[in-house]
Amino acid sequence: MQLAIFIIFAILCIFGSILVITLRSAVSSAIALVFVMCVIAGLFALVGALFVAALQVIVYAGAVMVLFLFIIMLLNLKEELISEDDKKFTRFLGIVLGTAFLFELAFFVRTALMRGSEALYEPVPKTLSSIAVISSELFTKFLFPFELTSVLLLIAIVGAILLAKKKNEK
Amino acid sequence: MIQIPNINISIIYPEIIIFITAVIILLVEIFSNGKKWYAQSIIALIGIIVSGYAVSNQWNSFASGFSEVLVADNFALMFKLIFLLGALLTVFLSIWYFRREEIQQGEYFFLILSSVIGMMILSSANELITAFLGLEVMSLPLYVLAGFDKKKLLSNEAALKYFIMGAFASGFLVYGITFIYGATGTTNFDKISMVISSRSFGIDPLLLLGFILILIGFSFKTAFVPFHSWVPDVYTGAPTPVTAFFSIGPKAAGFAILFRLIIKAFAPIGGSIIPILWILAVLTMTVGNLIALTQRNIKRMLAYSSIAHAGYLLISLVVGNGRGASAALFYLIAYTVMTVGAFGIVILLGEKGEKDLSINGYSGLAYRYPAAAVVMSLFMFSLAGIPPTAGFIGKFYIFSSAISKGFIWLAVIGIVNSVISVYYYLRVVVVMFMKPEIQAGRVVCFPVSLMVAIILAAIGVLQIGMFPQGWFEAVRYSLIGLF
Amino acid sequence: MSLGLAHFLVLSGVIFAIGVIGVIIRRNAIIILMSIELMLNAVNIALVAFSVYMRNMDGQVFVFFIITVAAAEAAVGLALAVVISRNRKSVDVDDFNLMKW
Numbered sequence: 195m196q197l198a199i200f201i202i203f204a205i206l207c208i209f210g211s212i213l214v215i216t217l218r219s220a221v222s223s224a225i226a227l228v229f230v231m232c233v234i235a236g237l238f239a240l241v242g243a244l245f246v247a248a249l250q251v252i253v254y255a256g257a258v259m260v261l262f263l264f265i266i267m268l269l270n271l272k273e274e275l276i277s278e279d280d281k282k283f284t285r286f287l288g289i290v291l292g293t294a295f296l297f298e299l300a301f302f303v304r305t306a307l308m309r310g311s312e313a314l315y316e317p318v319p320k321t322l323s324s325i326a327v328i329s330s331e332l333f334t335k336f337l338f339p340f341e342l343t344s345v346l347l348l349i350a351i352v353g354a355i356l357l358a359k360k361k362n363e364k
Numbered sequence: 365m366i367q368i369p370n371i372n373i374s375i376i377y378p379e380i381i382i383f384i385t386a387v388i389i390l391l392v393e394i395f396s397n398g399k400k401w402y403a404q405s406i407i408a409l410i411g412i413i414v415s416g417y418a419v420s421n422q423w424n425s426f427a428s429g430f431s432e433v434l435v436a437d438n439f440a441l442m443f444k445l446i447f448l449l450g451a452l453l454t455v456f457l458s459i460w461y462f463r464r465e466e467i468q469q470g471e472y473f474f475l476i477l478s479s480v481i482g483m484m485i486l487s488s489a490n491e492l493i494t495a496f497l498g499l500e501v502m503s504l505p506l507y508v509l510a511g512f513d514k515k516k517l518l519s520n521e522a523a524l525k526y527f528i529m530g531a532f533a534s535g536f537l538v539y540g541i542t543f544i545y546g547a548t549g550t551t552n553f554d555k556i557s558m559v560i561s562s563r564s565f566g567i568d569p570l571l572l573l574g575f576i577l578i579l580i581g582f583s584f585k586t587a588f589v590p591f592h593s594w595v596p597d598v599y600t601g602a603p604t605p606v607t608a609f610f611s612i613g614p615k616a617a618g619f620a621i622l623f624r625l626i627i628k629a630f631a632p633i634g635g636s637i638i639p640i641l642w643i644l645a646v647l648t649m650t651v652g653n654l655i656a657l658t659q660r661n662i663k664r665m666l667a668y669s670s671i672a673h674a675g676y677l678l679i680s681l682v683v684g685n686g687r688g689a690s691a692a693l694f695y696l697i698a699y700t701v702m703t704v705g706a707f708g709i710v711i712l713l714g715e716k717g718e719k720d721l722s723i724n725g726y727s728g729l730a731y732r733y734p735a736a737a738v739v740m741s742l743f744m745f746s747l748a749g750i751p752p753t754a755g756f757i758g759k760f761y762i763f764s765s766a767i768s769k770g771f772i773w774l775a776v777i778g779i780v781n782s783v784i785s786v787y788y789y790l791r792v793v794v795v796m797f798m799k800p801e802i803q804a805g806r807v808v809c810f811p812v813s814l815m816v817a818i819i820l821a822a823i824g825v826l827q828i829g830m831f832p833q834g835w836f837e838a839v840r841y842s843l844i845g846l847f
Numbered sequence: 848m849s850l851g852l853a854h855f856l857v858l859s860g861v862i863f864a865i866g867v868i869g870v871i872i873r874r875n876a877i878i879i880l881m882s883i884e885l886m887l888n889a890v891n892i893a894l895v896a897f898s899v900y901m902r903n904m905d906g907q908v909f910v911f912f913i914i915t916v917a918a919a920e921a922a923v924g925l926a927l928a929v930v931i932s933r934n935r936k937s938v939d940v941d942d943f944n945l946m947k948w
Contacts, residue, residue: 197850207858208858211866211885214878215872215882227884230862230885237892238895241896241899243895243899254888258917258918261925262880265929266877269928288871288872292867296864300860332911336905339912346915346916347919350919350920350923355926
């Protein structure tokens with residue numbers, strides 16, 4: 195049962211990802227990406243990682259992607275123009291490199307899994323995920339990185355405002 | 365019940381000082397009207413010096429804190445001093461430059477300082493996620509700094525290119541971290557090394573894949589060939605003081621974390637990593653030098669030369685023992701002063717807008733401004749590795765460390781490369797001294813802040829070159845407790 | 848056969864590779880940025896899978912950090928796109944031909 199749901203989600207996810215990188219207009223790509231993120235959240239929920247699933251939907255699909263859509267609308271981007279002659283090589287190169295990378299990944303993962311035992315195919319316990327555990331990790335083991343994210347966000351705010359604000363003429 | 369971890373906040377005092385300074389500068393920008401550029405630059409300088417004092421107070425304390433995600437051993441502290449030195453010299457370079465270009469926005473110092481925070485965290489990170497966040501704290505301001513000259517399209521393009529490359533590299537980096545976490549169940553360097561050496565069967569392929577992905581991520585940041593294609597464009601497009609900062613800060617930070625990874629976390633599988641690094645070193649040196657030969661623009665030439673210097677530093681990473689690490693530290697100190705000096709002269713001789721940066725524009729400089737020409741020659745000699753400069757001692761140290769560990773071929777390739785590099789560095793000197801002046805009326809003024817940076821750099825190059833003994837000692841002390 | 852780690856790693860690898868391909872073949876800066884988000888999502892899948900299968904919560908904490916970083920990066924990247932489109936009415940990477948080798 196779990197496996198069947200996974201396969202459906204995985205197919206939707208891959209299909210959506212391909213749409214993200216192939217669709218002509220940026221708005222459609224962004225919508226496809228929102229779809230992919232929601233499906234991934236579904237996958238997280240499937241294995242019991244509920245907190246992360248919620249984060250994925252609220253922060254990622256909700257906030258970040260809305261920012262994307264907002265900017266795309268603001269800039270009123272025209273559809274991507276692709277002149278066939280000079281882009282063919284990059285496309286070809288991209289697909290070859292990407293596929294090669296995929297095979298390399300597959301090789302490594304396969305060898306790794308061969309070493310492992312059947313345990314890797316055991317069903318997952320459902321009780322593991324809880325917000326309490328995550329939050330206590332955040333405030334003890336990962337306290338420093340957690341505080342560091344506040345610095346990171348301050349930098350992002352200052353940087354984005356600095357870049358995007360119009361020059362106030364003196 | 366939550367276990368309260370060992371926090372030991374004193375080990376991040378230097379970072380806190382820098383952060384407070386950065387925030388003060390931001391507040392000054394918001395709440396004060398009128399001329400504040402000089403005041404902000406002075407605040408930045410004071411903050412950097414105080415932070416340097418805090419770093420030196422931690423010397424030999426070997427503290428760790430925040431559940432072991434940070435360590436403040438001498439190795440990290442030495443790197444922090446290098447970053448602070450680089451930031452100090454960059455601030456001196458910037459004061460006049462941005463006045464000339466009429467973009468005196470105080471956020472500039474905020475961004476430089478917050479990037480330094482990221483570098484300092486990278487150098488003392490003892491855990492992969494902390495290192496990743498440190499890298500982001502370092503890079504995010506750099507993306508903005510590359511595009512700081514908002515009205516110039518060239519600067520915008522540089523920023524976008526750098527951003528895309530940087531974000532792409534971060535993707536590889538976190539994927540690598542994920543695989544290492546998957547293979548070992550932890551991201552702490554000490555524990556990774558323990559898990560690896562406790563395994564009986566060879567190398568876990570997931571681990572190797574993780575390491576390669578992490579290496580790709582850092583290769584983009586520190587610009588190793590073949591991940592260097594963004595360097596020339598970004599270096600040319602960014603404002604010149606920012607370019608100087610790019611070529612010293614992130615590079616040193618990348619080496620700090622790579623050294624810690626290779627010496628600590630991946631020590632048990634060091635044997636299978638060395639061939640990869642070997643190839644990377646040879647490619648980086650050779651390609652950087654060969655392309656630099658053909659450059660006509662001084663900033664582009666310095667960009668490719670910085671790639672080549674990353675290649676020399678990679679040799680010390682291949683060597684990977686105490687001697688290699690100390691050689692790398694020494695070389696980074698020398699590289700910082702000579703690069704800042706060279707960029708300082710480029711700023712000094714540039715005009716507003718920097719439309720013409722061709723090397724031929726310097727012809728006949730020796731007749732008009734002999735002092736500038738002599739100092740520029742000094743930096744070029746040092747970059748080329750000609751005695752009695754800092755660059756010579758640094759290269760000598762690196763190559764001899766390679767030979768002592770048995771990497772004869774690597775040392776030979778390195779020496780051949782530095783001979784090639786002499787050609788393009790000396791071309792600048794030849795143009796300045798031997799060619800007649802074409803561009804009449806290039807008027808140069810000598811602003812105090814810029815002169816301070818250039819004179820400090822020149823003294824540094826000569827002092828390190830002629831009396832390296834004290835520096836050798838300092839570098840050697842900074843390795844205590846690492847091996 | 849029941850659902851296992853291998854399934855998640857394969858899915859993660861495929862999506863990561865699609866993201867990489869997207870970064871290389873697309874010329875629109877915003878779509879490149881979205882491809883990078885795709886790569887980070889692939890990382891999140893792998894992290895959650897490892898975390899669940901090793902019964903170790905660290906992985907899910909990392910997802911939290913990665914989402915934060917992605918948000919910060921997106922803010923800066925989109926601001927850059929705004930600046931450029933203000934200076935020039937397009938964000939195609941190939942339109943940038945001021946700089947060459």
